[in-house]
Amino acid sequence: MKSILALLLCLLIGEAKAAISNPPADTARLRQHLQFLTATPQPRNYQHPAVLDSVAAYIQSQLQAAGAHEIGTQPYVVRGQTYRNVLASFGPLDGPRLVIGAHYDVCGEQPGADDNGTGVAALLELARLLGRRPALPYRIDLVAYTLEEPPFFRTTNMGSYVHAAALKAAGVPVRGMVALEMLGYYDDRRGSQRYPISPLKFIYGSRGNYVTVAQKFGNGRFGRRFARQYRQAAQLPVKRFKAPAWLPGIDFSDHLNYWKFDFPAVLLTDTAFYRNRSYHEATDTLARLDIRRLGLAVDALLATVLAN
Template identity: 80%
Template structure:
């Protein structure tokens, strides 16, 4: 009798339960591929000399961040009479110290830039989708797509990441730390496929290019140690942790260097770029050479880390 009385209530509740969306917890490799196709098929390579194609990429990024549930804004600035723009969106609480996760969307020269840095941007956009599906986040996370990382602007105040970091510093914004996503899609399991700035490092880290690296300089503080440890624990693929002087070639070869300049702790998440991928800055840096499965695993580990509160 009790079951007969409860049955109508259960039937009424069933549609409500069925409509509750599942919380996304894993990267979608099809979406990662779609982002890479969009970024690598602009009419001209997305570099500073082809502003229309660079803006097409920026528009795509902004639309995807909005679709993910972020609140996208732009940070325009002028260089040599042209307007370039960073694209930003934030997730989680409005206030409090924030985590910055960024990737540059421009390329060097006349090449498609699938790994450099299409994979970093694709990872950023897929992370945005996953963050948008979280019921709550422990702190504010700002996702930033930077312009003008590549030469001739690298190591100058015209870099998009320099403009962003300088603005945070000028406004006194508290920053927990920064993660630069720089080339995350190329892997090679063969012996001898991984090179290093100093030859003997291969005896410590191995000669196979099958891992993601978390690189940071000495004195990078608690944030860097905690991020590297948590990322390695969460990852479904091998992770190597590098800590070295900032002068070691490659340690500061991306947007994180500008956050160091303003005193913010920052790490580089990468497939090690030219130390592994011989198509770096070449026309052969194409989607066909990339591993979507392992790119997805790199994003999954990143989501697992940023969902954790400070300990």
């Protein structure tokens, strides 16, 4: 009996230590970020550069409060107007780095709660959690991108293209890149999940209740390792989706620009318009999001980053 009690005590102590070392994401903070992002005086699109500047300043202040180093912006000019990425680093300054990014602009006249307020909120909460770590095994760069949305999507004016090109030009070694794109919408009903090819529902299911790690064929070991570790760490369902780069949706975010420069990259998403019918609509509001499951997605991301 004593040996059983001792074993149970060790297990409880181990769980307690794990909880201390990896505290859960703060859903109140996630909601606070989303409230700011969805309540700007005008939509945060390229037609309102002052709004984008205010969002960039907010992101920068949150990264600074998290304890990041080398915080700054990456300005560039498009059509005579200056736009900027926001960058911050955690961990050692040298060695190969992991890039994690999310775009903060929206498409058209909409609040963009899920697209991509949830990606930015996840990025900022990850920053806060990383800042609480006494030491990190390698460098982690967090980047908030501008101009991901149309009319700049798939052009060299995308913030992620500017960032990836700069890394390549400087010869910076990159372990991999993770794009955070829409992570807060979930639907447990049958038939709520759609796919680019309908037979995929027999493989992945028809309920939109999971997070996807998406990557293209030939993307290297980074994607496989990231997907495996993320699934092991997650307390919500995770599907690994690997497909040819031509399949619609597989490259619909900032990771596509890292592929262009031969950096391994994956997409972490709730599958966007294949699930969320409010994609690029005025109904993409905070009220439709599941903040608890967004927090679980961040928890798994932190655990994966620390294990990678």
